[in-house]
Amino acid sequence: MSKLIKRYSFFLFALLAMVMLAIWDWSREVKALHVLYFSLKEMLLVIPPIFLLLGFLDIWVPKETMTRYMGQEAGMKGVLLAIFIGSAAAGPLYGAFPVAAVLMKKGVSFTNILIFIGAWSTTKIPMFLFEMAALGPRFAWTRLAVDIPGIIIIAWILNRMVSSKEKEKIYQNADNL
Amino acid sequence: MFNIALYIICGIVVILSWLKDKQKTKLALLKAWKSFENILPQFLGVLVLIGIMLAYLDTQTISKILGDQSGWWGIIIAAMIGAVTLIPGFVAFPTAALLLKNGAGLMQMGAFVSTLMMVGIVTMPVEIKYFGRKLTIYRNLLAFLFSFLVAWVIGVVAK
Numbered sequence: 001m002s003k004l005i006k007r008y009s010f011f012l013f014a015l016l017a018m019v020m021l022a023i024w025d026w027s028r029e030v031k032a033l034h035v036l037y038f039s040l041k042e043m044l045l046v047i048p049p050i051f052l053l054l055g056f057l058d059i060w061v062p063k064e065t066m067t068r069y070m071g072q073e074a075g076m077k078g079v080l081l082a083i084f085i086g087s088a089a090a091g092p093l094y095g096a097f098p099v100a101a102v103l104m105k106k107g108v109s110f111t112n113i114l115i116f117i118g119a120w121s122t123t124k125i126p127m128f129l130f131e132m133a134a135l136g137p138r139f140a141w142t143r144l145a146v147d148i149p150g151i152i153i154i155a156w157i158l159n160r161m162v163s164s165k166e167k168e169k170i171y172q173n174a175d176n177l
Numbered sequence: 178m179f180n181i182a183l184y185i186i187c188g189i190v191v192i193l194s195w196l197k198d199k200q201k202t203k204l205a206l207l208k209a210w211k212s213f214e215n216i217l218p219q220f221l222g223v224l225v226l227i228g229i230m231l232a233y234l235d236t237q238t239i240s241k242i243l244g245d246q247s248g249w250w251g252i253i254i255a256a257m258i259g260a261v262t263l264i265p266g267f268v269a270f271p272t273a274a275l276l277l278k279n280g281a282g283l284m285q286m287g288a289f290v291s292t293l294m295m296v297g298i299v300t301m302p303v304e305i306k307y308f309g310r311k312l313t314i315y316r317n318l319l320a321f322l323f324s325f326l327v328a329w330v331i332g333v334v335a336k
Contacts, residue, residue: 007218008218008221008222010218010219010222010302011218011219011221011222011225013222014221014222014223014225014226014229015225017225017226017229018225018228018229021229021232028232028233029232031231031232031235032228032229032231032232033228034228035227035228035231035232036224036225036227036228039224039227039228039263040224043220043224045180046180046183047213047220048213049180049183049184049186049187050183051209051210051212051213052187052190052191052206052209053186053187053190054208054209054212055205055206055207055208055209055210055212056190056191056194056205056209058205058208059194059201059204059205059208060194060201060205092263092300093263093294093295093297093300094220094223094297094300094303094304097216097303097304097306097307097308098212098213098216098307100307100308101212101307102212114316117316118295118320121294121295121320122291122294122295127270127294130270131270131290133270134270134271134273134274135270135273135274135277135286135290136335138334138335139283139286139287139331139335142330142331142334142335143287143290143291143327143331146326146327146330146331147291147327150323150326150327154316154319154320154323157319158312158315158316158319161315162311162312162315166309166311166312169309170307170308170309170312173307173309174307177212177215177216177306177307
């Protein structure tokens, strides 16, 4: 029981803040609940299928296959695949982290994991279409043209900043999740 | 649309897997559930915080802050607002378009959209759970700085 409370302590703290807001400012509370309702709906719609597909990926796709295509030795092929998988994704950025964990389990290289996270965060294809419609093709294409090299450079820098021991720890952590 | 496709793919995968190997299918479903349940507390906490935050930072407030300001100061504020908020894209882009119409600058919107998508301050608890504190902070910091480059290029090219 206490373990459960400890796991949910962050959530309970957030709920407490919500209750305090209700006392403090009711009209803001209504707004907050409205936003919460919409983001909960989004989460319940998008996140379960992602986890479901991850479960099947984990069980059915052998580690050797993923390592061959996206591992240390995969080269350009791995980079392109990382960008493609990230861009084809749906859902908010926090949906990318569990996917990254499974990719790590399957032996995908650290740089490719970081490129994948970058692509998921900013070059998603469905979002790109939205951006073109709302802000114009010029805005959207310029951003995309800067983002793709940017993602790769950020991944490269991050890969340099983290020691191989820390990387090992991150991969071990992914194994246990 | 996209969600429907996602669910159809899921359905096909489950059926194919079930036909091929029932035991493995059960194992996959169990794994999916376990990894979902594992991160659920962080997800729920983050969603509640986002609710509270967006109750204070709505479109009117944001456009008021950025409307009569320009230059790098406005860009910095835009980037900071983008970094702390988490708005789904289908809300964010029309919002940005609306802000543009209300007088916010292109560069400000470039910074806003970029940090909005790449930097997640509120989702950091989730990110830390997977990647650890150090990498999470570095990634968000680099993405934040990178957004200024994006803003600058958009300011030059898309004018």
